Amino acid sequence: MRFAEKPIERCATRSFALALLFAVLAPLMGGANAMAATSSELETTGNKLSHFSLSYIVSFPTASTADFLGNAVSYRGLGIEWNAPTGLDDLYWGFSLRWLYFRHDEDNESITSGNTTVTGRIYRSVDSFPISLNLKYPFKVSSSSRVQPFIGLGVGTTYGRRELNVGAYSQNQYGWQFLMAPEAGTEVKFSRTGETRGFFNVRYDAGFGSDAISAISNLSLAIGIASNFD
């Protein structure tokens, strides 16, 4: 059990993550603008257009991630997603990028390993950046329905950073791992055209640990806004 002393720079990591997300979001805002200009055309095409979404995510760590974090719930999560029709029935394909941040700290916690015990402020955190390609299948509903349930499956990779701090010492793991992410949810149209929709989904991120970093797995609830653009 050896730790390297280093300055605590979590804020820098978080700022970078947010900057990255907003760098991606900026052009999508432009997309929203273009989308609105063609809103009259959307009335006849419903939701069968490319669309992007922005979501707020609450996550519950599972498996070894829960063991590490003491089941701490994450209230810091952002997601963006882009989807487009595949041309096969109602199937959509898309791209998802998320950032989840878990943390758990104890002011006076002890860790024992063999004949050594260490006590101090113990701070555990996990930054997770799941990136996935996904397929989504919206269930058929009547044209007048404002509710549109869907299921999906994403496959991709997660870049993770797992940190254990004891006082001024820290021990880090970071790296890439394989990701599978099944999900289910529903969209709710804000208007008859369905140009802008609210949505809610439940997704399970199953991480597969690598030599560099232990598996990062979680169950997440997302709420957000989806908008068409073309």
Add this chain to the structure above:
Amino acid sequence: MKSKIALVLCLSANLLLVACGTDAPTSQDQLDVVATSYQPNYRFQDAQTYALPSQVAVISDAGSTAQTLDPALSQNVLQSIRNQLNSRGYTEDTSNSQSSPPSIFVEVSKMNTTTTQVYYDYWYGYYGGYYAPYYGSAYGVGWAPVTVPYVIEATVGSLIINVTDPNHPDQGDKKIPSVWASVINGVIDNSSQADIQQRVDAGIQQAFAQSPYFTRSTP
């Protein structure tokens, strides 16, 4: 249209606020760490007496001006350790008897350097005479049996307590074995004297609290 962009921007701003928040320690004592390690085969309940040094040693870089710890703080540190050992059933031996050493010796040092190798140089200066009446100067400090990770990376201001057993010397390596060691990391810094004293007391108390085997009673 504008309302839609405003909605998205508003949501984004909210998310930013949610994501912000400090995780950094908010006070110096949140960086304090207490590490202890012990020799698993040692029977702590068999020890009866202990000896404490007259002052806390200050370990500095080789060649630097010799430094001493504030005498009042030094005595407070020793008294705090004394209280812990007494409460665990041990009796202080102040006889300095040349014929029979106490069951355990307690070495107390403050690190004024991160170069821990100098610890061994200082050992003879501060503690060599502690053991010399029994074993001569050929014997060295016995860190080896006890692994305390923070000894390797102890920061300036750390308090190190090393307990040795002079009655069971390692004749082969000519070492007095260490049976328990603690590093209370970085507690003696530039904070106020009252703050340092409070953190030192809390650190020593924690070191013994997380070592329930260190008692004359059968655990």
